[in-house]
Every structure is written in C-alpha cells, then in structure tokens.
Amino acid sequence: MKNITLALSAMVLAGCLVLLLFLATHQNALVKVHEKISSYSGVESVVEAKDKSKQAHKQDKAQNDKHKGIIEASMKKDENEKPHNAKNFVPIAQNSTHNLENNAVGKANLPEFSKALAIAQKKVNNDNHSNNQYNDYGIDSTCQGVYYYIFTFKNDKNPGSYYRVTVNTHSNAEIFDKSYRVTDNPSQNAPCISPQESEVIAQKYAADHLGANASLKQVKEAKEGMYYTFIDSKTENECRVVITKAGDVIQQPALK
Incomplete structure (x- = not known):
C-alpha cells in the first residue's frame, strides 16, 4: 500500500515537472497566443x-x-400652383384686362399668385375692417410694359359692389375702386356707340379727374370696349379708363 502511494506521488510530481518544463520552453508561443486572442x-x-x-x-x-x-x-x-377665380365668380377683372400669352406672363416678374392674392386680401380687409370675399383676377400691363395683377373682392360692407385692387411687381397693393358695380350686359341687338362718341366720353372723364391739362396718351382695344390713357402734362399724373360699347365708364388703375 505504501509503495502504491509513493508511486502515485511520484507520478504527480513527474507530471508537474513536465508541465513546468513545457511552460518554460513554450513561453513565447503562449505570449503569441495571448496577443492573438x-x-x-x-x-x-x-x-x-x-x-x-x-x-x-x-x-x-x-x-x-x-x-x-x-x-x-x-x-x-408652389411651381404647380395655378391662378384661379372664385367659384361662381363674376368676370370683372377678367373682362377688363387683356389676354396675355403664357410666355408673356412668365416674363412679367410678378409675385406668385397666392402671395399676391394674400397681399390684396389683406389690403381690402384692413380698409373696411371686414372679410371681403375674393372674386376674380386679371393680369395686364401699363403703356411702359410693366405688368400687374388686378384682384376683385365683394365689398362686405357695401353689398352688390366690389373692391378692385392692383398688385405690382414689387408686391405693393393699391385699391383703385371701392364700389365697382356690375352693369347688365346690353343685348346683342342694342346699338353700340361710335368710336368718336367713346372718345368724347373718355375725354370728359379725364378732364374731371385730371383737369384741363389732360391729353390723350394712348388708346387701345379692350375686351369690353376701348381703353384710354390720359396724362396731365404738368404733373405727369395719368388717368386710365375703359369705355364699353354701351358707353359705360370703367375706371382703370393708374400705374406707371
């Protein structure tokens, strides 16, 4: 029994010695393994x-x-936004402005439609401290080729009448008519005034607004009749008016 115990102890010691010898001789390999890990x-x-x-x-x-x-x-x-009139609108601005080609409108340098409409809406609402319903719009140009919008709104404080307001290329809004009323269109068989009669009516209107120094600067055909531009030679103020075929007077914005 004693011999067996001694033999086992010797084997354990021999194993430990072998392990120590292995560790001593393979230290570098173990270091590399550790570094790799x-x-x-x-x-x-x-x-x-x-x-x-x-x-x-x-x-x-x-x-x-x-x-x-x-x-x-x-x-x-914004790019796809299209100008529009109100539902069931009365063609006021549409009838008093000229038809412009798409390329002309594109070169007009006007503000975006929605922006211009908002400016005009604010202008008329502040004027009578009310909510005036939008009606229609038009685009036209002055004699000098400067484009502008015309917007119309129902005058909430004066039923049956309309505001007419312009917005120019600088986004400035100006009211030029607070109580425009739509006249019934004459029937096709109704007589139309002559060009001479139309000019006489326009000259009288210009004299009432500009005085004796008013002189005719330009005349051109409009949708509803003839479009006249008068100028005061002293002040250089302008007066613009459309005389319809029935002889009615439609005031126009005096933009420069």
Missing part, C-alpha cells in the same frame, strides 16, 4: 464601432432625405 477582441470592438457608425449614418441620411423630400414637395406644389 487580444487582437481578436480588439478587432471585434473596431467592427462593432464601425457597425454603430454605419447605422448612425444611415439614420442621419434617412432623416435628411425625409426633410429634403418635404422641401421638394413644397417647392413642387
């Missing part, structure tokens, strides 16, 4: 960091694309 851990950390960076970049890109899409959609909406 450590390097794997570092690589995993780098890979994990890169994955997180890529994920954050994707999230930022998605957010930026969403914001860009909203902006582009808004811009597209």
Whole structure:
C-alpha cells in the first residue's frame, strides 16, 4: 500500500515537472497566443464601432432625405400652383384686362399668385375692417410694359359692389375702386356707340379727374370696349379708363 502511494506521488510530481518544463520552453508561443486572442477582441470592438457608425449614418441620411423630400414637395406644389377665380365668380377683372400669352406672363416678374392674392386680401380687409370675399383676377400691363395683377373682392360692407385692387411687381397693393358695380350686359341687338362718341366720353372723364391739362396718351382695344390713357402734362399724373360699347365708364388703375 505504501509503495502504491509513493508511486502515485511520484507520478504527480513527474507530471508537474513536465508541465513546468513545457511552460518554460513554450513561453513565447503562449505570449503569441495571448496577443492573438487580444487582437481578436480588439478587432471585434473596431467592427462593432464601425457597425454603430454605419447605422448612425444611415439614420442621419434617412432623416435628411425625409426633410429634403418635404422641401421638394413644397417647392413642387408652389411651381404647380395655378391662378384661379372664385367659384361662381363674376368676370370683372377678367373682362377688363387683356389676354396675355403664357410666355408673356412668365416674363412679367410678378409675385406668385397666392402671395399676391394674400397681399390684396389683406389690403381690402384692413380698409373696411371686414372679410371681403375674393372674386376674380386679371393680369395686364401699363403703356411702359410693366405688368400687374388686378384682384376683385365683394365689398362686405357695401353689398352688390366690389373692391378692385392692383398688385405690382414689387408686391405693393393699391385699391383703385371701392364700389365697382356690375352693369347688365346690353343685348346683342342694342346699338353700340361710335368710336368718336367713346372718345368724347373718355375725354370728359379725364378732364374731371385730371383737369384741363389732360391729353390723350394712348388708346387701345379692350375686351369690353376701348381703353384710354390720359396724362396731365404738368404733373405727369395719368388717368386710365375703359369705355364699353354701351358707353359705360370703367375706371382703370393708374400705374406707371
């Protein structure tokens, strides 16, 4: 029994000795193995960091694309916006302005329709401290080729009458008529006034508004009749008026 115990002890000691000898002779190999394991851990950390960076970049890109899409959609909406008249409108501005080709309107340098309409709406609402319903619009140009909008609104404080207001290329709004009333259109069989009679009516109107120094500057055909422009030679103030075929007088904005 004693011999068996001694033999086992000797075997254990021999095993320990072999292990110590192995560790002593293979120390460099163990160091390399440790370094390799450590390097794997570092690589995993780098890979994990890169994955997180890529994920954050994707999230930022998605957010930026969403914001860009909203902006582009808004811009597209503005670009596609079309001028419009109110439902069941009375053609007031439409009848008193000239038909302009699309390319002419594009070169007019006017503010966007919605912006110009909002400016005109605010102008008339502030004038009578009321909510005046939009009616229709037109685009025309002065003798000098300067374009402008004409907007009409129902005068809430004066039923049956309309505001007429211009908006120019500088987004400035001016009311030139607060109580315009629509006259019934004459029947086709009703007699029309002659060009001479039309000019006499226009000259009288200009003299009442400008005085004795009023002189005819320009005359052109309008939708409803003849469009006259008079000027005061001393003050250079202008008066513009449309004389319809029935002899009615329609005041026009005196823009320069």
